[in-house]
Amino acid sequence: MATTLSPVAVDEPKLGGRGPTIAPPPCDGGWGGGRPDEHRDRLRRYRIGMFFALTAVVMLFVSFTSAYIVRQGVGTWSDASARYVTDWQPISLPPILWINTVILLLSSFTLAMAQRTLSRKLKAAPRGGTLTMPEPMLIVDGQRSIPWLGITVILGAGFLVGQLLAWEQLRHLGIFVSTNPSSSFFYVLTGAHGLHLLGGVLALGYAGLTSLLRKPLATRFLVVDVTALYWHFMDFLWIYIFALLHFAR
């Protein structure tokens, strides 16, 4: 004789529970092809991942910032003057940084344009499997659009070169990494930011090459989308660093 017991833990799923309609992530790192649904899931997953990756980057630069502020305020006892003196001597920032800032801001704009173009292409692509085709087989509107992605990569590289030029100018003035704590922090902050941006340039370069590598359009869209999050953040981070170096001298 069977008795049905309903009160046994039937509370409805609250958060989560997207369930079997969602395809499981492919075991190849998510770069492979699949149904259009899968594209949406992967996009969400990569955006979450990028958000938390940026959290880690924030912590790195928060640490540098707190070190900056602490180090600026540290005094050394001087017998001669019988008081604590600071060895911090502000450096004058190379003016080229302003140009670099404009270049970086421009690159964020061109990247946003690249995203728009790509997402139009993606929307125009017929549903049901076409997304997974290698890109060259996909003819959307027949007209060539402005290569925003390429322009962004060039602007990003331009920014990096500009930063190197700024270093070069300081070197000419005899200001090296170990010259003064202020210069040490200048090189550390710009260097760490530059390395991070280099990662972004490489990722966009990869996105640009996806059609040559015969990857699906969706992959290019995905890479550009999450790199754009990263890129805009690097943009913001640079403005923050520049402001810190400028105002907290």
Added chain:
Amino acid sequence: MSEQHAHAAPTGFIRKYVFSLDHKVIGLQYYFLALVAVFVGMFLSLFMRIHLVWPEANLPWFGHIKPEQYLTLLTMHGTIMVFFVLTTAPQSGFGNYFLPIQIGAPDMAFPTLNMLSFWTTFVSFMVMLAAFFVEGGAPLAGWTNYVTLSAIPSAGPGLGLGEDLWIISIAIFCVASLMGALNFITTTLDLRARGMSLFRMPLTCWAWFVTAMLGLLAFGVLLAGGILLLLDRNVGTSFFVPGGLNVSGNLSFPPGGLNPGGHPITHTGGSPLLWQHLFWFFGHPEVYIAILPGMGVASQLLSTFSRKPIFGYKAMVYAILSIGMLGFLVWGHHMFMSGMSPYSAFAFSVMTMAIGVPSAIKTFNWLGTLWGGRIRFATPMLFAIGFVSLFVSGGLSGPFLAQPVLDIPLHDTAFVVAHFHLIMGVAAIFGIFAGTYYWFPKMFGRMMNETLGKIHFFITLAGTYAVFMPMHYLGMAGQPRRYSQFTELQYLQHLIPLNQFISIAAFITIAGQFVFVFNLFWSMKKGKKAEINPWEATTLEWTVPSPPPHDNFGGVTPVVNHGPYEYSVPGAAKDYIMQTDPATVTAH
């Protein structure tokens, strides 16, 4: 990256076992890396214990241990144990293997990143071991690497290339851990099966999730500190190094001097305390990174083997979350000795004691789970109970040390050694053992030997208590920690017999670990065949074959209808309801 065969299992040896994208293989890789590391770390501690009580002893293939070599042993023991064992096995090892299965996912969110983070960890471990073999040997600046020693290459042996390798290894480890952390977080947030709401996750998953959050926020800070320290050492910056230091007879700038390499020492005005702040802002959360996964495993096992729901599931979750959060606000309690303002010390002290609240909630809930249960004393359960015991024993000295007025006399004594070994060292190791005995049948399809398991448990429990309990007394009697040779100090003579007792207890405990290793490898081949669900547990990993197939659930996504700890539900046919059982359970 194979595009076309996303779900097919790899066939070649390299793709299957070496550069595998399968979270289960990666989990085992982490586990075995930690196993190698724990043996290295354990032998270092063996040499330390020998040196402490028989400083003149000549060891086979090591010879006579010099005082500075003792500091090297101490440094490398701490570093290897904290980073490559306690951070690696419970989180990256078990977490990698079981987080996706327990939440009903076919793999981690980013398998390639997962593989990358393991191999980065591997490189980091190799770089760390390389420090033993370079000129000058491994560093001696302690696992905390305070810059008074670590920033200046001429401050002691092992502080040349060995120290650089230490910093580089830890920096690589930070990057690896960050990759792992964001993978864990994304997996938990995004890949849960239908019905697996956050509050239906097993407490193991909660622990791994919060641990990943801690790792994500903490490792970047250590990385920043490491970068600045490398620059101080090699480029001549002065982030941490003050001026006017007398290093091996050479005064640093001003008025200038040369280090043994012939380079001028030109440091001015740096702040050694800055390193301590950066280090401990990472270091304290790191303690919870080591222990939280053990708490998850203990919760899981106590419920399963008591055949009772976990007492206060939501309270457990909130306790984990608040321990994680408070963990970021208490780093200053490691620095009471640094001459900080009494007001800061007071704030850090109050925050630290506040952690006692969620910790006590967890402890009472564990006891509440055991209370009135039909307890099955299998080996995993013994280790879970041992975990609770050690957590309480080690935890009770926490509120002592949290008070600056008590910490200042006790800080540099063996009392602190007793405290942190019990609560984050041995307790976390018991969590690893509990997990190993519990999940072994799932990972290898065979049972571990129960008799050997019990022998291992009782040797280890009695042994670790015999080693660490007396250290509280040693500390209060004034025995300093980190000193190499106190047998020559008059005022410590009466403590030598107790020290000898500790060393002998340590030898026996270490010998007992070979029982475990034998059991581990013997059972892989000869153990009794395991059923799918030998412990009659409820969570998702016990619904799949042992070992689970490549994509865990054979292409089917499970649907979850129940919470994780539905044991002894009144009216149900069995004394446990699997998470995937139908929502309404029919009793016969």
